[in-house]
Amino acid sequence: MNEVIIIGHKNPDTDSIVSAIVGVEFFSKVFGKKAVAYRAGELNNETKYILGKIGINQPKLLESLEDDMIVALVDHNELGQISEKIDFDKVEYILDHHKLSIKTEKPIFLESQAIGSTSSLLAKMFLERKIAISEESCKLLLAGILSDTLNLTSPTTTQEDKDLADKLNEIAKLEIENFVAEMFVAKSNLEGISVGEIINMDYKVFEMGSLKVGIGAWETTSPQSLDEKRAAIFKELTVKKEVEKIDRLYFMVIDIIKQNAQLYLISEEEKSLAEKVFGGEIENEVMILPGVVSRKKQIVPQLTEELNK
Numbered sequence: 326m327n328e329v330i331i332i333g334h335k336n337p338d339t340d341s342i343v344s345a346i347v348g349v350e351f352f353s354k355v356f357g358k359k360a361v362a363y364r365a366g367e368l369n370n371e372t373k374y375i376l377g378k379i380g381i382n383q384p385k386l387l388e389s390l391e392d393d394m395i396v397a398l399v400d401h402n403e404l405g406q407i408s409e410k411i412d413f414d415k416v417e418y419i420l421d422h423h424k425l426s427i428k429t430e431k432p433i434f435l436e437s438q439a440i441g442s443t444s445s446l447l448a449k450m451f452l453e454r455k456i457a458i459s460e461e462s463c464k465l466l467l468a469g470i471l472s473d474t475l476n477l478t479s480p481t482t483t484q485e486d487k488d489l490a491d492k493l494n495e496i497a498k499l500e501i502e503n504f505v506a507e508m509f510v511a512k513s514n515l516e517g518i519s520v521g522e523i524i525n526m527d528y529k530v531f532e533m534g535s536l537k538v539g540i541g542a543w544e545t546t547s548p549q550s551l552d553e554k555r556a557a558i559f560k561e562l563t564v565k566k567e568v569e570k571i572d573r574l575y576f577m578v579i580d581i582i583k584q585n586a587q588l589y590l591i592s593e594e595e596k597s598l599a600e601k602v603f604g605g606e607i608e609n610e611v612m613i614l615p616g617v618v619s620r621k622k623q624i625v626p627q628l629t630e631e632l633n634k
């Protein structure tokens with residue numbers, strides 16, 4: 326029987342890691358398939374904290390794909406976000422909550438919904454099939470929901486996410502307020518993190534019109550902790566844009582407490598596009614975007630619409 330590789334996007338976040346881990350239980354119980362979770366890169370501090378707290382090992386880093394392996398993508402479908410180790414022809418399953426940008430050469434299993442997290446989607450798929458979820462997986466999925474929706478406050482959050490979180494916690498029994506507070510502290514911790522890591526930890530590339538647009542995000546409870554690194558971040562972003570041949574490169578610092586974003590504008594190109602699309606106030610090459618916390622919902626569609634014109 327072909328082994329299923331379950332894997333999230335490059336620069337993995339909590340949702341993409343826990344979805345891959347819990348995906349193993351789902352594929353085994355629902356499809357009767359042997360599956361293994363992998364990661365497409367290094368884990369961020371928040372995800373490390375969560376796995377440590379729940380007592381789960383990191384998935385293995387995907388190094389290469391064997392001929393008889395098939396692939397399930399979780400939490401992504403955009404070509405630029407898929408691990409370079411994966412041959413897209415081998416993808417037979419996609420579970421995601423992002424906009425769809427794929428075209429396949431053969432039929433695949435696709436489960437996609439506008440919902441707060443891939444973890445929510447997985448929880449829902451278990452529940453719809455009336456299949457029990459292990460306590461460990463309930464904890465992981467709950468963490469995935471709370472992380473991706475910024476504790477159910479992001480505009481991507483739906484009533485379903487809230488209901489699913491309640492359902493999962495009947496079994497997970499996490500002290501949510503404490504858990505989230507510690508998760509956010511871990512997420513914001515800059516100790517031992519280089520400027521390059523700050524930029525790339527949660528970085529995604531999108532095709533918009535004819536342009537390649539890169540957008541990095543750093544969610545934090547203390548945006549001021551990045552202020553002293555701002556010049557270095559600008560410098561590194563400028564190099565990255567050149568080296569990786571990105572047409573427009575943005576970096577956003579998301580304040581998860583005050584719920585706003587600072588958009589770093591590294592050149593006139595980024596600046597004029599951001600002025601046209603968002604029109605926020607600019608100070609020292611940083612645009613302030615009140616109420617903006619979601620790249621998926623409040624940044625990507627707006628930029629895409631403009632660049633598709």
Ligand SMILES: [Mn+2]
Pocket residue numbers: 340341400422441442443473
């Ligand atoms: Mn997600």
